[in-house]
Amino acid sequence: MRFKPSRGLSTPKASRPTEATTEKSADDIPFDRRRHEAEIRRAENLAAGLPEDTQEVQDEPPTTGRDQRFRSPDIGRTEESPEAESEPEAPARRAPSRAPKSLLDRARSAVKEVAKKVRELIAPEDKSSVEVIINAEPLETRVAVLVESRLDDFTVERTNTERLVGSVYKGKVKNLEDGLKAAFVDIGFDKNAFLHYWDIIPNSFDSSVEVVEREDRKRKRKEGPAITARDVPRLYPVGSDIIVQVTKGPIGTKGPRVTTNLSLPGRYLVLLPNSEQCGISRKIEDPSERQRLKKILRELTLPDGMGVIIRTAGEGKLRRYFIRDVALLLEEWKAVQAKIQNDRAPSCVFQEPDLIERTVRDFLTEDVSRIIIDDNHQFLRVRDLIGRISQRSAKKIVFYNEAEPLFDRYNVSRQLEQAFGRQVTLKGGGYLIIDETEALVAIDVNTGRHKGSRDHDQNLLKVNLEAADEICRQLRLRNMGGIIVLDFIDMKSRKDQQVLYQRMKHHLKRDRAKTHVLPLSQLGLMEMTRQR
Incomplete structure (x- = not known):
């Protein structure tokens, strides 16, 4: 049997009409984030007068909490969403399923039950109580998240610091550098913002979002060439106004980095004002739930030229929640448009909350x-x-008005002091050694004084699973990023190694930063990366 292409062996492709030339050049290639990220970084370094391969280093690394860098809208939250109505939601409860009528139905039901039990074994459902502690001072605001009275997340923000990252600006193009394929935009700061041509071209979703096609968008899709890097100087000449969103704050000699691909995050949805693409977070894993949400997404009424992404918080929610979220986001975007029309460049038209x-x-x-x-x-x-x-x-909001400081009352201050040491003790007696270097972060797991059962393999697995839980917590608290190498205790069983790998993947889903983790290597090391 011989393979035959769908369009024949020698059938030439039909030529599409173009505005300028028919020859494909590097400027005409569609944007690919993984392919062009290195090119954008190289151009940004050259624009700042740095070597091409210079890695980004923070001028003042935070000693506590996470820094407030902008990340793509938080699509992948794993927590459930709040109650959106005062009345109880009867439809949210699943009706008892009917008995299977055929042998095939019985087999499918059995497979689902087995899969459910396996998921519960690998990643048991967390039903712990959570408290959010907010300490609001004149100079700074601190937020601590406690899970069963244990510090799980910590964030600090200075009140006098302008929330540059994530904000939307009406800027003015000051210069175009075709050699760097970049534009420099005045948004009202000392240093002009860096806008690479690939950040001007509408790009597609990354691997964390599945594209959902809408019938109305298929019918209205225009025929013709897409915008390429070659079109940017014509569309945005020097002196023209441009609407951009800051994705990265200024670092060292580099100015802010911006993009024209705007996004406004809501509670259950992310509004994309300049993109017709719609999608759904891949962290919603249930196939039947994904199909239900896709149907809701296709039925939503959206203005022409706009798209939305369903966040993980929308899992299990009714259609009216998304309709309300769309209405709130469109109202917010309407206010932004009014500022765009009335304000002169450079000016801030939307500030990150x-x-x-x-x-x-x-x-x-x-x-x-x-x-x-x-x-x-x-x-x-x-x-x-x-x-x-x-x-x-609203009844969950509590006002604290006692003499003892709030963070002392809930033991947050003491936990913060203990959380940032080189050695972190585990509950079972083991401990972690965390070393941060310029190149990578190394975390070593040791058994210490751990005492368990006589089964040696089970003891090692127990220590490693406990270490995996603590490592994921430390990554969030310290906001460690870049390359991270984890040296777990060696385990011979491939099954135990897979359980440990799945445990890490499960806890990393809660992280708001993008992460990528690999299974244990032949040397017994687990390698991962985390967005800075």
Whole structure:
């Protein structure tokens, strides 16, 4: 049997009409993030007067908490979403399934039950109570997330620091460098923003989002060539206004990095004002749930030229939640458009919400029992903000008005001091050694004084699983990024190695930063990367 291409062995491709030339050059190649990221980094370094292969290093690495760098909208949150209505949701409960009618149905039901038990064994459902502690001071705001009274996440933000990253600006093109394939945009700061041509061209989703086709978009799809890097000087000449969103703040001699691919994150959706693409987070794994959400996505009423992405928080939610979220996001975008029309460049037309508002948006979930705030003004503000979504959730907001500091009362200060040492002790007696270098982060796992059963292999697996849980927690607390090498205790069983690998993948799903982890190598090392 011989392979035959679908279009025949020698059938030439039909030529499509183009505006300029018919020859394909490097400027005409469609954007590919993985392929062109190195090119963008090289051009950014040359523009800043640095060597081409210079790696980015923070001027002042944070000693506590995570820095507030912009990441692509937080699509992959694994927590459940808050109640969105005051009335109970009867449709959210699943009706008892009917008995299978055929042998095939019985087999499918049995397979689903087995798969469910395997998932529970590898990644047991976390039903722990969660408390969010917000300490609002005149100079800074600190947010700590406690899971069963144990520090799980910590963020700090200075009140006098402008929230540059994630904000949208109306800028003016100051210069075009065709050699670097970059434009320099004045957005009102000392250094012009760096805008690579690949960040101007509409790009496709990355691997974390599945594209969902809508019938109305198929019918309205225009025939003709897509925008390429060659078209950028014609579309955005020097002196023209351009709307950009900051994706990375200034570092050293580099100015801010911006893009024209705007995104406004909501509670359940992410609005893409300049893209017609729609998608759904791949972290929603249930096939039947994905099909239900795809159907809802195709039925949503969206303006021409706009798209949305369903976040993981939308899993299990009814259609009206998404309709409401679309309405809120469109109202927000309408206000942005009004500023674009009225304000002169350079100016900020949309500012990223502050830490407290982002916390309410991303952390208020069904498993959150309380949100405790020690500032009365912020308490009233958060209660009003949550009250727009759910009156029941507003009851979770608690005002703390005692003499003892809030972080001392809930043992957060002590846990912060213990969390950033080189050696981290595990509950079972083992410990971690964390060494951060310029090239990578090395984490070594040791048994220490761990005492377990007589089964040596089970003891090693238990220590490694406990270490995996703590490592994922430390990555979030310290905001460690780049290349990370994990030296777990050697295990001979391939089954135990796979269980450890799946445990790491499960806990990394909670991380808001993009991560990529590989199975244990032949040397017994687990390698991973985490976005800075």
